[in-house]
Amino acid sequence: MKKHVDVAVIGAGHAGLNAIKEILKVTDDWVLINGGPLGTTCARVGCMPSKVAIHLADSYKMTDKLKRYGVSGGEELALDRPAALEHVRDLRDTFVDLVLANTTDEMDGEHLIEEYAELLDPHRLRVGEREITADAIIVATGARSVVPETWRAEFADGILTVDEIFEQEELPASVAVIGLGPIGLEIGQALHRLGVAVTGVDHGERVSRIQDPAVNRAALDIFQREFPLWLAHEPQIERCDGGFRVRSGEREVVVEKLFLALGRRPNLARLRLDRLRVPMGDHGVPICDPETLRVGRTSVYLAGDAAGGIANLQRAAAQGRIAGWNSVHRRKRSWRAHTPMAIVFSEPNIACVGMEWSRFDERSMVVAEQRFGPVGRALIMGQNRGLLRVYAERKSGRIRGASMVGPRCEHLAHLLAWAIEQNMTVKQALAMPFYHPVIEEALQDTLQELNGELTKPKMRGGFATRWIGAGRASIGSAAQV
Template sequence: MTRQVDVAILGAGSAGLYAVGQVRKATDNWVLIDGGELGTTCARVGCMPSKVAIQIGEDMHRRSIFEREGIEGGDSLVLNQEDAMEHVQDLRDVFVDKVLSTSTDEMSEEEFIEGNARFVEPNVLEVNGERIEAKKIIIATGSTPLVPGAWEPFRDRILTTDEFFEQESLPASVAVIGLGVIGLELGQALHRFGVDVTGIDMAETIGGLEDPVARDAAIELIGKEFPLWLGQAAEVSEAGEGRLKVTAGDNEVVVDKLLVCMGRVPNVKTLNLEALGVELDAKGVPAFDPHTMQVGDLPVFIAGDVTGERPILHEAGDEGRIAGFNAVQDTPVAFERKTPLSITFCDPNIVMVGQGWGELDEDAIAVGEVKMGLLGRAIIMGRNRGVLRVYADKNDGRILGATFVAALAEHLGHLLCWAISQHLTVFDLLSLPFYHPTMEEGLQAALYDLKGKFDEELDHPIELKPLK
């Protein structure tokens, strides 16, 4: 039996659902196919439940400054891990239900098929024994946490994000392998829950930081909470009594479980992408145009985490929109991508905006910097730690990028991202208001430092625009 549709979308995650939103504006003859867990990675095992865990950890950690604020009884507060995890799961279920109630739950059996599709030809799929011929196909099948094959014998003691949010109780000790966004966020949350945490990464950095000043600040600050072993790969072996021995270089620890956060792999294994007749990369993903999301000149588009390019929700949403829009056009339209913005919600936040340190020519930029130790609002909150670094073009003062390691830097990152998107200069930004006392004043101080790096002829006498 063969069914003909205008567009078939593979994957009901964020990218796939955003693609559906565009496709259904142009045609009623479409189908969404997914045989996995529904509700999006973000709502089920990613952005949202992780922030619940982080919030609980921050609330518990806050008690460390109660005494100096005159609040008594801070040391007597106890976190019930089982109740905390139940709260995480309750809110996780709310987020998932919200997604489902506005997406697949509203779709008919003709619109949504539960099953795993595979390509037969570039425009022909097979799912649950049915052939589907589609004028256009969108691949948005997401990704899965990576666990090294050599660690499979210990799989019953390994947690990834797929298992973490299902835990009713927590182990007494954990080694977090991989200190990118997920490892840092969940590792710190676990530490603040009362779990004995050791963080390990074969890189010499954490949170993907490239800026050396910001990197050193983050390592120092987060390393005060739990040990960070950097620059050596982790090796795992049995330690007896159901525990695991983890070594990295000269370091060794015995733990109850591993939290493995070593990246994610695209969900392409069962798609038979070889049928597309194009070259696949080492992860099995075909080359595509990031501005149209089209795979070569095929009637095939790809979007979201499956690409491995920008595994962030708002990027997945944009890619889904682009793929969905172009899937119902005669000729694909190329779209400008948004200014890069990355936020790690550890404490302090790690934020990278625009061009990263590794992309910039150090001889062609000026850098403004401020340490957070003397910032009034940060002192009041007891969170005056970290550094803000802003990069600008030496020729004209145009803001190119920034790296922040600071409390509430998530908000400063948005401000800088918008400024970069508008091609604003350091002088433009300093002509705007900064209220007192706020964390934004830290950004203002970094901009003042940056302004002072420019030649006098580029300088402005005061940060106010003369009336015309």
């Protein structure tokens, strides 16, 4: 069978589905090809089920503090882990159903083909028994968890990733989390709080890609109080009685299962994109125009996690819309990346916004920080460990970046990302309204300190030429809880 369409979209994740929305505004002559489960990575195995598990684990952890709040009596609360996992799956299925109901459930067999695709040339695809030609092709096939081939061959029965963890009827008694990026830290902490003996292992010296050394130290201090974090050594794994022996330097532990969080890699192997005969980047990803998303001079576009980089739903959706528009219009649109923002939904949150610490230059930049220890709202919540650091340009006073670990930093990250996106100065941000008592007062205090650094008097011959106050006084120290 042969079929011709204006546009063929490969992959029914957020990038592919948003591409279809743009294509539909121009033509009904399209096809969506999807060879795996429908329902998007975010809803099935990513953002949503992981946050359900994290919320459940955090809620259970709060029961430890009830006695401090004067709550006592009755039986100690017990966790039914199979029931908890069933709750995670139930909500996961709800999220998937919501996605399907508004997208692929409404597509007929002419538009939705549930098969894997293989590229024959820049305009032809083999899909099962069909050959499909298209004026333009959008590749939005998402990404998959990285599992080293040697480990897959030797330890397959003991390996879990985010693709399998939510399908478990029961959790193992012990787990080594290999890789302490965002996924490893989030799931590792959730498993620990659900009663699993967790050991975190990473070859690097940072957690969750934190570049700012002060924030990284603060994060390590916080999370090492919950479960062991073994850093700076390549993990060595071997089978043994009882499961797997994991070594990191001179330390070792025997665990029942291995949870691998070594990153995600674009799902491109089946597509044979090498047949495009264009320059290739890492992991078989064709090099594309970062603004139009077009691959070389072909009519092929890359969008979402398939294009590589850090996985992010909002980024994938935006790239899908740009690829969809460009596939059906001669006048191309460019994708403009917004202010970078990365949030880890551990407890406390970790977030990095804007300029990375690796680009910090003390000659042209200033930094100020605030610990959450004395922040009133954080004390009330019993979550006052952490550190917020904000960076600004010395000459212009514009806010350029921030890194933080602390309570509800997901909200502080958004405020700072909006400020950076609008090119706000520290003084302009301080002119915004703040309330009391809220976590945002930690940001207010940091901005006050930053403003003080920016307005320090210049010294000539050892004497100050002018004096400017350095913001409101510290409210003192407080014990961290």
